[in-house]
Amino acid sequence: MQTPMCWSCGAPVEAAASFCAACQAVQPPGQLDHFARLGLGRGYTVDLAALDRAYFALQRRLHPDRFVRKQPRERAISQQQAAALNEAYETLKHPIRRARYLAELMDVDLPGDGRTIDDPQLLMEAMEAREALAEAGTVAEVQALERRSRDESDAAIAALRELFTRADQAGIRRAILRLAYLDKFVEEARARRLNLGSAGP
Amino acid sequence: MAYSDKVVDHYENPRNVGSLDKNAEDVGTGLVGAPACGDVMKLQIKVGVDGVIEDAKFKTFGCGSAIASSSLVTEWVKGKTVDEAETIKNTEIAKHLALPPVKIHCSVLAEDAIKAAIADYRAKAAKKQDEQPKAAE
Numbered sequence: 001m002q003t004p005m006c007w008s009c010g011a012p013v014e015a016a017a018s019f020c021a022a023c024q025a026v027q028p029p030g031q032l033d034h035f036a037r038l039g040l041g042r043g044y045t046v047d048l049a050a051l052d053r054a055y056f057a058l059q060r061r062l063h064p065d066r067f068v069r070k071q072p073r074e075r076a077i078s079q080q081q082a083a084a085l086n087e088a089y090e091t092l093k094h095p096i097r098r099a100r101y102l103a104e105l106m107d108v109d110l111p112g113d114g115r116t117i118d119d120p121q122l123l124m125e126a127m128e129a130r131e132a133l134a135e136a137g138t139v140a141e142v143q144a145l146e147r148r149s150r151d152e153s154d155a156a157i158a159a160l161r162e163l164f165t166r167a168d169q170a171g172i173r174r175a176i177l178r179l180a181y182l183d184k185f186v187e188e189a190r191a192r193r194l195n196l197g198s199a200g201p
Numbered sequence: 202m203a204y205s206d207k208v209v210d211h212y213e214n215p216r217n218v219g220s221l222d223k224n225a226e227d228v229g230t231g232l233v234g235a236p237a238c239g240d241v242m243k244l245q246i247k248v249g250v251d252g253v254i255e256d257a258k259f260k261t262f263g264c265g266s267a268i269a270s271s272s273l274v275t276e277w278v279k280g281k282t283v284d285e286a287e288t289i290k291n292t293e294i295a296k297h298l299a300l301p302p303v304k305i306h307c308s309v310l311a312e313d314a315i316k317a318a319i320a321d322y323r324a325k326a327a328k329k330q331d332e333q334p335k336a337a338e
Binding site: 021068111112115116121122124126127130131134146152181182183184185188 | 221232234235236238241251258313314
């Protein structure tokens with residue numbers, strides 16, 4: 001593999017380096033995965049305090065505000081760097097997005113839009129939950145359903161750690177699909193609760 | 202993005218909302234869903250002895266296009282034979298409702314739903330036929 005070179009001075013640059021060691025020019029974001037970009041090990045369990053520290057340390061050095069007096073090319077590169085950094089941070093911070101991202105890195109087959117999933121049990125669970133929500137007539141009833149879904153969501157996220165540790169592809173796939181439905185349910189429940197609340201006496 | 206008049210019509214006046222007895226021998230149930238948008242869709246058919254679909258019901262939790270697509274399919278399949286109903290294509294649904302490209306997947310889901318309902322009905326019919334000779338002995 002060819003060693004990348006600094007666009008400004010031509011010196012060789014390490015793949016994960018944001019700056020040229022020779023001339024200090026900011027380097028393009030490159031093809032790092034989100035974990036490598038933040039200097040974290042690849043895995044589902046992430047120390048959120050360490051994630052924050054890594055993000056803010058990099059953000060301080062790469063923020064476009066620091067490049068206002070630099071050449072247009074450096075300004076443009078710093079914007080790419082900041083965008084890549086934000087994307088990496090937001091993805092790893094959110095437990096469901098992190099799971100999806102890591103699953104994609106592991107080539108777990110996740111469906112996109114379109115064709116149905118072949119999991120009658122999960123679909124039945126989702127249908128029954130939405131029916132119960134449609135029938136809930138009071139804010140308290142909706143809150144109880146919402147709480148149950150949040151608890152189930154938390155339990156599914158906790159179970160993901162073990163599934164990722166074992167690299168259980170089928171289990172990971174199923175948990176991520178279930179979390180997508182639970183997430184949607186909580187969103188719908190919140191909307192319904194606000195509706196009932198404002199329509200109440 | 203604006204919905205077409207036909208989508209709005211089906212969304213505001215959905216046809217055939219409800220449920221049929223999923224345990225009945227002459228009822229086929231298709232339950233499908235796309236987790237990416239959190240949609241879940243149930244489509245049921247009731248088939249007469251002549252193989253003609255007498256009744257169809259649906260229940261969909263999803264966006265307007267998903268509701269309209271499933272509502273339209275229940276309307277279309279009534280009076281058709283199971284074999285005819287099986288030939289319904291998502292492109293016909295999308296064209297009739299003038300779905301924009303980002304909503305084509307809703308019509309795909311509705312096609313999956315009618316196919317799943319027919320498969321369920323056929324599985325029940327095949328099982329019934331398997332059991333008949335034993336009952337005659």
